[in-house]
Amino acid sequence: MQDWSRYWRSPDRPIEAMHAHFERHVYHRHSHDTYSFGITETGAQSFTCRGSAHTSAAGMVMAFNPDDPHDGHATDALGFTYRIVHIGQELVADTLADVTGRRSGLPLFAAPVVDDSALASALHALHQALLSDGTSLRRDELLARAIATAVGRAATRRVAPPEPPTGAARVAHQARQLLRERHLEDVTSADLAEATGASRFGVYRAFRATYGLSPSDYQRQLRLGSARRLIASGLPLGEVAARTGFADQSHLTRWFNRYFGLTPGAYRDAAGSGVIPS
Structure with a gap:
């Protein structure tokens, strides 16, 4: 079977969803600033997260906290089919407040893989409504149900x-702040060392230990995040590449696909309903 992916994104809220089958695709190590919940439908996906190796087989749920670095690939030659939904932190907080009637800390999921059929069912229903043009009211209901189920059955505590x-x-924190502020610039290891008062290697070692990514990987991830926003705004892909520090559109496309599992053009067209070969 050929690799394929289908993507959906909300035009006005921080929620996106993908349905995909991958046999050859390998995710580069990355993280999201959202909560991400994946349901493996067939086959198995292997990945590393928080220093350990994990496998999500059919029926299992992957639960990633914001900024959890992870990669991913098919466990065997048969590949895997999965659904994943990315939900912004504020949307999770607002939905939990609506459900519980009070505000509290954000949830923390300690286990990257959760074997829970009720949670898988709630996430599957939400995902289907997002990709099949369900009504806004139905999507809101299923979003509240999925978040409440995830927190009630899989969260271990609230983030302090x-x-x-x-x-x-x-x-690491100081280096990350500089990268966030200047990620579109040609930041050097000397710049990071000067900003933190540490050696160049000291910055690299501290950053990897704290965030699970190298500073250069984190900068590329920030650039791809900026590219996503510009693509969604309708800017031509060549101009997006130039504005976000990629050599050309091909360079942007190559890294975009390695991080997100689809091309920039597919992401641009994600409000549609077509299946997109990868």
């Missing part, structure tokens, strides 16, 4: 307010 970072975490 962050404490001021110290040591290596402080170095």
Whole structure:
């Protein structure tokens, strides 16, 4: 079977969804600033997350917190089919507040793979409504159900307010702030060292230990995030590539596909309903 993917994104809320089958595709190590919940439908997907190897087989759910670095590939030659939905942190917080009647900390999912049929069913229903043009009211109902089910059955605790970072975490935090502010610029390792007061290798080591990515991978991820926003705004792909630090449209397309499993053009057209070969 040929690799394929189908993508949907909301025009006005931080929620996106993909249905895909991959045999050859390999995800580059990356993270999302959203919560991401995947349901494996057939086959099995293997990936590393938080320093350990995991496999999600048919019927299992993958639960990624914001900024959880992970990769992914088919466990065997038969490939895997899965659905995944990405939900913004504020949307999760707002939905939980609606469901519970009070605001509390964001949820934390300790296990990247959850074997829970009720959760898989709730996520599958939400995903189908998103990709099949369900009504807005139905999507909202299923979103509330899916988030409440995920938190009730798989979350281990709420995220505590962050404490001021110290040591290596402080170095990594300062480097990340600089990259967020200047990710479209040609930032050097010397720039990061100067901003943090650490050596060049010290910055690299602290960043990898804290965030699970190298500074250059994180910068590329930020650039791809900017590219997604510009693509959604309707900017031509060649201009998107030029604005976000990629050599040309082919360079952007290659990295976009490795991170997200679809081409920039497919992402641009994601409001449609076609199946997109990868």
